[in-house]
Amino acid sequence: MDGNGGNAAAQNVSVANFSQMGSNQTTISGVLQKIETALPNNTTCNNWLQGSGTNQGVSGLQQIQTVLSANNFGHGTVSVGNAVAYGIAAFSGNKNPDKTLVAGVPISAVFTVNDIGGFFNANFPNSPPYRGQQQLVGTREYIGNTLRAQAAILIHETAHQITVSGFQDDFGKPKVVKANDKLVDTNCRQLIEGLQ
Amino acid sequence: MKTNARNTVLAIAFLAAISSTPLRATQEGTISDKEIKVVDFADLEYPALARTAHIQGIVVVRANLDDKGKVVEAVAISGTDVLIPACLDNAKKWRFQPNPRKTVVIVYNFRMTSAVSKSGCSHFMLEAPNFATITSCVPEIR
Numbered sequence: 001m002d003g004n005g006g007n008a009a010a011q012n013v014s015v016a017n018f019s020q021m022g023s024n025q026t027t028i029s030g031v032l033q034k035i036e037t038a039l040p041n042n043t044t045c046n047n048w049l050q051g052s053g054t055n056q057g058v059s060g061l062q063q064i065q066t067v068l069s070a071n072n073f074g075h076g077t078v079s080v081g082n083a084v085a086y087g088i089a090a091f092s093g094n095k096n097p098d099k100t101l102v103a104g105v106p107i108s109a110v111f112t113v114n115d116i117g118g119f120f121n122a123n124f125p126n127s128p129p130y131r132g133q134q135q136l137v138g139t140r141e142y143i144g145n146t147l148r149a150q151a152a153i154l155i156h157e158t159a160h161q162i163t164v165s166g167f168q169d170d171f172g173k174p175k176v177v178k179a180n181d182k183l184v185d186t187n188c189r190q191l192i193e194g195l196q
Numbered sequence: 197m198k199t200n201a202r203n204t205v206l207a208i209a210f211l212a213a214i215s216s217t218p219l220r221a222t223q224e225g226t227i228s229d230k231e232i233k234v235v236d237f238a239d240l241e242y243p244a245l246a247r248t249a250h251i252q253g254i255v256v257v258r259a260n261l262d263d264k265g266k267v268v269e270a271v272a273i274s275g276t277d278v279l280i281p282a283c284l285d286n287a288k289k290w291r292f293q294p295n296p297r298k299t300v301v302i303v304y305n306f307r308m309t310s311a312v313s314k315s316g317c318s319h320f321m322l323e324a325p326n327f328a329t330i331t332s333c334v335p336e337i338r
Contacts, residue, residue, distance in 0.1 A: 001338060051244065058244050066249040066278060069269040093337040094310070101310050107307070107334050110250050114332055160338045161248050 001171045002075045002137070002156040002181070003088040003117060009171070010094040011081040012125035015104035015112055024120060025075060028113055029068060034195050035158075036064045042194075048187035049155070051162035058162045060155075067110050067161075076104060078114040086124050089117040089137060089144075089153045091171065092160040111157045117152050118144035139178075140183035142192075151192045156184050205243035227258075229242045231295040232325040235265060238289035239320040242306065243282040250334070251276060255283045255304040265292040267300075279306055 019025065039046045039061045049060030067073055078085045092111040094102050105112055113119045118137045122145045124130030135144030138156070142149035159167045159180070166183060170176035184192075245251075255275030259267040270287035272280045283304045292300050309331050315335040 051248070051277055055244050055248055058248050062245055063248055066251065070249060070251055072250050091337045092335070094334040095336045097336065099310075099336075101334075102337060107310065108250050108252065110248070167337070171337050 001088060001091040001160075001177065002153045003085075003090075003114075003177065012098060012100065013091065013102050014087075015076040015080050015102060016079065018074050018104045018106070018109070018112065020071055020074040020109070024113070024115060025071075027120070028073060028075065028152070028154070029071075030101055031147065031154055032064050032068050033149055034147070035154060035191070036061065036068065038191050038195060039064070042188070042191040045155075045188035045191040047092070048183075049159060049162070049164060052165040057154050060158045060162060060164075063158055063162050071139045072108050072110045073112070074105070074109050075113040075115050075120075078112065080176050084116060084119075085114065086116050086130065086135075089115050089119045089135075089149075090114060092157045097171070110161055113153070119150055121145055138181045140189070147195050148192050151195050152181070152184055152188075155188050155192070156180060156188075159184065211251070227299060229302050229325050230322060231272060231297060231304040232300045233293040234290065234292055234293075234322065234325065236291040237328075238286055239332045240304070240328065240330050241320075242318055242330050243279060244308065246278045246282075247308075247332045249278070250308050252306050252308055253279060253307070254280050257283050257287045257302045257304065259287050259292075259302060261292055261294060261298045261300065263294060263298075265294040267291070272274065273301075275304075279304070286304050303324060303327050307331045308334050310334055 051058035078088050090111055093103055097104055102113055118135035118136055121135050122143050123132050126132040136164045137149035137151040142152055166177050167180055170180050171176055197275050253276045256273040258271050260269040260272050262268045267290050270284045272284060287302055303326055311333060319331045321329045
């Protein structure tokens with residue numbers, strides 16, 4: 001999970017209006033393609049973004065290429081419990097902590113980007129309790145809806161999908177999200193900030 | 197009224213035509229289920245990249261046998277690139293009762309599932325004569 005707030009521990013996630021097409025899908029694909037092109041030229045990030053454990057041998061590059069080719073991802077409005085979750089930018093996986101499937105997400109979807117989170121939005125809503133504050137993403141606090149924020153989010157999710165060594169499950173654990181974001185920053189900052 | 201009568205005549209003519217033509221259930225190249233008898237097989241794990249990318253699908257493999265029924269060559273007739281190599285490797289570990297044509301077909305069915313059993317997340321199940329289902333469970337959100 002990538003996001004900037006909310007302790008969602010033990011609560012189920014659901015997604016409304018899940019879709020694998022449209023302009024938001026095109027935006028996600030475009031960012032994945034930019035990362036795909038840049039990865040082979042960035043040794044530090046490429047060497048770090050490798051699978052471990054049962055996913056040993058799967059590289060981040062292969063993962064991105066395969067997910068792109070199959071269009072096995074989507075976007076929608078994410079809720080945690082009964083509340084819409086502006087603080088979650090994206091998540092990988094399909095099962096809730098209580099082992100039920102995430103409602104609204106097909107089994108084929110590897111990850112889901114939140115239409116109302118930091119991937120697509122620079123600000124939280126104007127209404128309380130957010131008061132329009134900025135959506136800030138990752139260790140460098142990239143402003144939401146910028147290419148840097150989007151790349152940081154997708155690299156974070158790819159690291160989850162292939163179980164990069166040292167990357168931990170962070171759903172509902174803001175401190176672990178931060179630790180994971182730091183790993184992304186340490187290894188892939190140059191790639192993220194070099195994207196155009 | 198006239199149209200109804202004409203439709204009835206056409207229907208009768210059609211039924212007469214199909215009843216006089218024996219249905220060809222098999223063609224020359226068809227490998228009948230009766231020709232496929234598995235003697236030994238090897239389990240197949242869901243390929244890691246296919247699992248992490250949630251790639252599902254069916255791979256159909258044609259395998260050529262030697263005189264003892266051992267698979268000596270395997271070719272994918274259909275399927276997705278990510279799944280094919282593992283199927284071809286796996287098919288070469290199977291053995292069949294020799295058949296005159298020295299050819300069999302294996303169908304691999306890859307499915308991601310939400311279910312987890314006591315024995316874990318990855319399963320291989322063979323249904324006679326040649327239908328292998330490989331399942332893996334989807335991950336928890338992270």
